[in-house]
Amino acid sequence: MPKTPSSGFYHQPFLWRIAGARMIIRCYCGWCRRAQHYLAMDLVPIFGSDAVVGQLWGCCPRCGKADRWTEQERLPTGDDVGNLVIRRPAGLKAVQLWADDFYGPAPYGPPWPPPPTMGSVPPRQYEGLTLANPSPWDQDA
Numbered sequence: 001m002p003k004t005p006s007s008g009f010y011h012q013p014f015l016w017r018i019a020g021a022r023m024i025i026r027c028y029c030g031w032c033r034r035a036q037h038y039l040a041m042d043l044v045p046i047f048g049s050d051a052v053v054g055q056l057w058g059c060c061p062r063c064g065k066a067d068r069w070t071e072q073e074r075l076p077t078g079d080d081v082g083n084l085v086i087r088r089p090a091g092l093k094a095v096q097l098w099a100d101d102f103y104g105p106a107p108y109g110p111p112w113p114p115p116p117t118m119g120s121v122p123p124r125q126y127e128g129l130t131l132a133n134p135s136p137w138d139q140d141a
């Protein structure tokens with residue numbers, strides 16, 4: 001019998017299997033000497049269920065080094081209740097991107113496009129104004 005754990009495909013620590021067992025993933029960086037614990041179920045929508053524990057981040061997100069970075073799954077114990085700090089997803093932050101462009105005809109009509117109607121409200125009428133670049137909302141359906 002071999003004394004090393006199997007590295008075969010079936011015995012890979014897939015994230016879906018770790019999450020199904022309600023396990024905890026401990027990530028530790030030997031350079032930063034910092035450990036973070038994650039619930040495997042929280043990481044499934046982020047990394048995908050086919051991800052393998054040990055290759056999730058691949059390197060320390062803080063210092064970027066990979067040689068002392070470990071990701072290890074384990075079962076929670078009774079001592080973890082109320083003592084172990086779990087890092088959980090707390091929302092996404094949207095970032096507005098900007099691009100420089102030359103001034104030209106506005107892509108929407110003046111002064112601002114009315115909100116799209118569901119057919120109950122007639123389109124807005126402009127008195128004596130013909131739009132050079134009508135928006136799809138100003139055109140008669």
Ligand SMILES: [Zn+2]
Pocket residue numbers: 029030031032033060061062063064065
């Ligand atoms: Zn580190």
